[in-house]
Amino acid sequence: MGMVHVDEVEVDMVLDDDVKDINSRLLLAKGQKIQSKHIRIFKIWGITEVCVAGNHGREKIAESDIDPETLERITEDTKNIFKHVDLSHPAIKELFRISVLYRSRHGILHTEKNIPLTNGEDVKEHSITDVKKMIAQNRIKLPEMPSTAFELNEVVADPFASVHRIAEVVNKSPSLAALLLRIVNSSFYGFPSKIDSISRAVTLIGTREITGLALGISIVNVFKDVPKDILDMSSFLRHSLACGILSRILAANKNLPQTEQLFVCGLLHDIGRLIIYQYFPDQAKTLMNLAATSDNLLYQLENSCLGGKHTLIGKYLLKTWKLPLELEDNVFYHHNPSGAHHPVKATIVHLADIMVNALGIGSSGERFVPPLDYKAWDNLGLSPGSFETTIRHATHQLAALETFFQG
Ligand SMILES: [Fe+2]
Ligand SMILES: [Fe+2]
Known part of the structure; x- marks a missing residue:
């Protein structure tokens, strides 16, 4: 086999x-x-x-294929990454098994970012900044919504938008149009023949799918100026893309319509972190420093350091930009989806984020696997037995997509 x-x-x-x-x-x-x-x-x-069947191709990876010493080292390392979740829970147990194999195969070791410690006074000074309050009182200027995204948002809201209208908006940004065409011609969609125009892509893939995809891409492009010493943007993008791809596949597994909506939610789920990193670099350094030198989850430290979590900051941005409420809701609840208005969709993004953190595909700054919302997991009704196939599909699609985003 x-x-x-x-x-x-x-x-x-x-x-x-x-x-x-x-x-x-x-x-x-x-x-x-x-x-x-x-x-x-x-x-x-x-x-x-x-x-x-037979002696063809690559064997599915098994523990016995890996050098025992490497396996032991990576198992110990992975246990540390999983320290905030219950390893006896069936979903976590299966994810842990896959994660050890994936990390062994890709040589992923848990590396901590080494940001020099600021002195105690700096920590104190920065940690009292109430970012949440500053944003709520409009004391910092959030980025403007890109004009293409603004127009796409209008198109998304219009059920009668024509193919011509969508193509017109997308084609206003040649780089967006080129990127979209590369995506629709990749294994992400797997069409047998080349699609050479946005109008044709819209006809084949659908109005909402293309506009959703274009909207997500144009929003991610706003955050190009995150300081490199705080965050490796390509690693963040990998984390976000993988989360989007996994969300889309999990939505398909649940037979949800409009899977592109979940792709966009996954792509943008940690957008609040980009605001923190780009607009509050000093506080972000303090925060990352605390996270690197303690066993606390980054998103829990955000509350004490910044007065609010990235989920809330992301929600403010999406609200300011008047993006669809469902997107705002899924982003806001991606760490506690039981509270969401559409718990199934929020749980899909939640699970996708947990999977991406567990596998170590890119990083949004978090060192550990975030806790699973057990109630939401029970209500989702997915089998842990489906994880391996889902992850295999996702990693193939990621390989196809990420070169386009980073090129
Ligand atoms: Fe998050
Ligand atoms: Fe995340």
Whole structure:
């Protein structure tokens, strides 16, 4: 049994696992012999690899494949990262297992950012800044919403917006249009032939999907000036993209319509952190310093250091920009989704964020796996057994997307 990339699949290979599309629809069942028409169908539906019987392809990674010393080191390291969650909970237990294997395979060791300690007075001085109050009283000027995003937001709200109108707005920003075309031509969508215009992309993928995607991308681009000594922006982007991709796949697993909405929520879930890093660099350094030298979760320290968490600061920004309420709600509740107005959607972003932190894909500054909202997890009704496939799909899509964002 082995995983074979779809370009290397040969006729008459036998499937050793069901092949399902992003919406969990069965394309070909385990035990079937693959024919050339099936390979075509896999490509059309964006399947990147399949599991076949016999001595083909790459084995699914197992503990026995890893050098015992490395495995022990990474297991200990991963236990530390998981210290704020209950390792006996079935979802966490499965995520821990996958995380150890993923980190071993990708050589991810838990590295702490080494920001020089500010002296005690600085810590005290910066930690009393009530960022939440400053934003609420308009004492700091939040970034302007990009004009493209503003227009896209209007289009999103208009159920009768035409294909022509959407293409017109997107094409006003040549870099956005180019990026969107690269995304729709990637394995994120897996179309068999090239899509060469925004109008065609809108027709094929849908009005809401394209506008949502374009809106998310243009918002992320606002935060280009985060000081490099506070945050590695490419690592933050990786964390956000992976969270968006996982949210979209989890939404598809739950058969939710409009999965692009969840992609955007995942992409923007930690946007409040970007405000902290870009607009309050001194306080951010103090905060990161405290987080690096204690065992506390970053988002809990935010409360004591800044008077509010990144979830609230993100909510203020999205409210100021008059973005859809659901987006604001999912961002605000991504650490405690039980309280959300749409708990299922908020729980999806919550779970995606936990997965990304557990795997160590990029970073938004947090060192630990954030606690799982157990009530929300129970209500979500997902099986931990689905995690491995979900994560495999997500990492493939991430590889396709991240080069576009960072290029
Ligand atoms: Fe967060
Ligand atoms: Fe996050």
